[in-house]
Amino acid sequence: GxxxxxxxxxxxxxxxxxxxxxxxxxxxxxxSLFWYVQYPGEGLQLLLKATKADDKGSNKGFEATYRKETxxxxxxxxxxxxxxxxxxxCASNTGNQFYFGTGTSLTVIP
Amino acid sequence: xxxxxxxxxxKVTETGTPVTLRCHQTENHxxxxxxxxxxxxxxxxxxxxxxxxxxxKGEVSDGYSVSxxxxxxxLLTLESATSSQTSVYFCAIxxxxxxxxxxxxxxxxSRLTVL
Numbered sequence: 001g002x003x004x005x006x007x008x009x010x011x012x013x014x015x016x017x018x019x020x021x022x023x024x025x026x027x028x029x030x031x032s033l034f035w036y037v038q039y040p041g042e043g044l045q046l047l048l049k050a051t052k053a054d055d056k057g058s059n060k061g062f063e064a065t066y067r068k069e070t071x072x073x074x075x076x077x078x079x080x081x082x083x084x085x086x087x088x089x090c091a092s093n094t095g096n097q098f099y100f101g102t103g104t105s106l107t108v109i110p
Numbered sequence: 111x112x113x114x115x116x117x118x119x120x121k122v123t124e125t126g127t128p129v130t131l132r133c134h135q136t137e138n139h140x141x142x143x144x145x146x147x148x149x150x151x152x153x154x155x156x157x158x159x160x161x162x163x164x165x166x167k168g169e170v171s172d173g174y175s176v177s178x179x180x181x182x183x184x185l186l187t188l189e190s191a192t193s194s195q196t197s198v199y200f201c202a203i204x205x206x207x208x209x210x211x212x213x214x215x216x217x218x219x220s221r222l223t224v225l
Contacts, residue, residue, distance in 0.1 A: 043216030
């Protein structure tokens with residue numbers, strides 16, 4: 001069945017450092033791919049998405065490119081801020097089912 | 111923000127008691143989902159609904175039941191709560207259920223502790 005695997009955390013970075021969180025997926029069809037972010041005490045909210053191969057999703061300085069050949073959707077940001085501290089979830093969607101990774105906790109220190 | 115309200119937000123109960131969590135939406139979205147979030151497991155789907163009175167099981171449905179008598183409300187019931195059901199429960203809604211790449215909108219979560 002479909003599944004999503006993302007790098008385990010926690011990840012701790014200094015402010016202005018480069019961020020990469022790896023995500024790979026398995027799917028029987030052609031899924032859409034998402035990154036969700038969860039701030040403490042809140043529900044998940046969509047950060048960015050890509051719906052087909054080679055699409056790049058971007059938002060708030062974060063980017064991820066849908067790579068069909070490597071079945072990956074890695075999240076990147078060139079310069080993280082303290083306010084980026086949160087848990088990040090990679091997800092895929094096929095039909096009316098969504099599949100989530102286990103989440104990666106990011107802490108950015110000043 | 112999507113209009114999703116979960117209640118109660120926090121609940122402590124004892125093993126063997128019934129518990130019902132409510133999800134209410136004001137978006138008139140067709141699809142509604144219940145997930146549980148546990149450390150090391152991420153989000154796991156419990157049940158989902160694709161319309162009034164239309165529901166289906168997710169990957170961790172044992173011990174849970176759901177009902178959807180109105181478009182706006184999706185209830186999750188633990189008939190006899192167990193300690194393994196201690197978790198944070200999230201409701202989510204989607205207008206298209208993923209078709210046409212629709213996204214999920216999440217409620218703020220309900221933290222349940224079963225003693």
